[in-house]
Amino acid sequence: MTHEASLIAGVEDIDCRGMTTLITGSTSGIGRQTAEALGAGGATVYVHGRDAQAGKEVTDHITRAGGTAEFFPADFTRRREIIELADRVREASDTLDLLINNAGGVFRSGQLTEIGVEYTFQVNHLAPFLLTAELVDQLNSSARVVTTASAAHNGTSLNLDRVRTVDTHRSFWAYSHSKLANILFTRELARRGEVHGCGWTANCVHPGAIPGSGFTRFLPGPVSKLAQALDRVPGVTSVAEGAAELLHVALSPRTDDISGRYFSDQVPTSPSESARQPQDANRLWRESASLLDIDVPLQLPAKEATWRGRLCVATERGGYWPHPRSILLRYSHHIAIVPRTLRDQWLHTIALPRRCYYHSNCRIAEASPDPHGS
Ligand SMILES: NC(=O)c1ccc[n+]([C@@H]2O[C@H](COP(=O)([O-])OP(=O)(O)OC[C@H]3O[C@@H](n4cnc5c(N)ncnc54)[C@H](OP(=O)(O)O)[C@@H]3O)[C@@H](O)[C@H]2O)c1
Secondary structure, three states: OOOHHHHHHOOOOOOOOOOEEEEOOOOOHHHHHHHHHHHHOOOEEEEEEOOHHHHHHHHHHHHHOOOEEEEEEOOOOOHHHHHHHHHHHHHHOOOEEEEEEOOOOOOOOOOEOOOOOEHHHHHHHHHHHHHHHHHHHHEEEEEEEEEEOOHHHOOOOOOOOHHHOOOOOOHHHHHHHHHHHHHHHHHHHHHHHHHOOOOOEEEEEEOOOOOOOOHHHHOOHHHHHHHHHHHHOOOOOOHHHHHHHHHHHHHOHHHOOOOOOEEEOOEEEOOOHHHHOHHHHHHHHHHHHHHHOOOOOOOOOOEEEEOOOOOEEOOOOOOOOOOOOEEEEEEOOEEEEEEHHHHHHHOEEOOOOOEEEEOOOOOEEEEOOOOOOO
């Protein structure tokens, strides 16, 4: 059975039978439509949200359409419940083909969660970070991780001091900052997955401005009502169109080999400059693990080095591999193996990242991904 969102995404012909998928925040809005479309395509869908009744409606809908679905509740303000959600997914299936980190929203009141983190940051960023870390070993080599970000990330830069307090809480800043975190998280996940040779891809999506979802329900009554009324204005992004943005990145063959990108209107797009800072992506990754009191997931090779001055990237291949004193430098599509002692002479200077990582035996070096988003 075909679903409107699949048609809009151009993925209606994709056979999802045999696929195991988890879509967080699929009891409402674009997550729900995405889950229903995947179920209609034959996927096994793990539906997530907090509301058991809404969860049942979605799983019933999928089952009636001939699909398979199960509802797993978890409140993302509670660290333990996120871990339990991952446990239940692991129990239900050995492998995951698609993880859509979609749960989230704009939340009005400033409050700290039980781990002392601002509520929006935890629900929108730390929860998907923890869930992905917990499930990373379930992802098969052709799996896709899709995270729902937003164009609302524009105008903020990473500020990890401000997520430990609500003294200066402003709900829109908190939302915008959490969506910036979604993009930095995606880029770092893609980079670390590539370093580890995992094979899966990670991308994020701006689904459009969608007043018809449940997105505005936590805002003051009149604002919420006004926003929902906009859903009837011609040309406004519908919930199905928003879901199609997710489905395109999740299923389309056109996005097969793309990783670490931010999609808008079904096209990889450059996010804001703050969302393209590799150092911030790395710092967010490490500090998220620290806030959650977990080991840093997908750790990079043992030793980290910062070259003073510009990072140099070799553009020629030497015949030295696997000589123990050779070094493999990688930057974007460039790969080079150079003798360690001649590194500086061999390298062409480019004004890009200053950090790289290498194994302590100096055989493998990995440069940060392109901060300009290419
Ligand atoms: N709508 C827009 O204009 C727009 C634009 C850009 C990006 N986005 C993003 O799109 C995503 C989906 O939003 P939507 O518009 O579809 O809104 P929605 O209809 O409100 O759906 C949000 C989903 O997230 C879940 N959720 C919220 N708080 C949670 C918590 N503490 N723990 C667990 N689950 C929680 C909700 O579950 P419950 O039913 O249990 O609350 C619901 O399933 C969000 O990440 C949002 O930031 C939306």
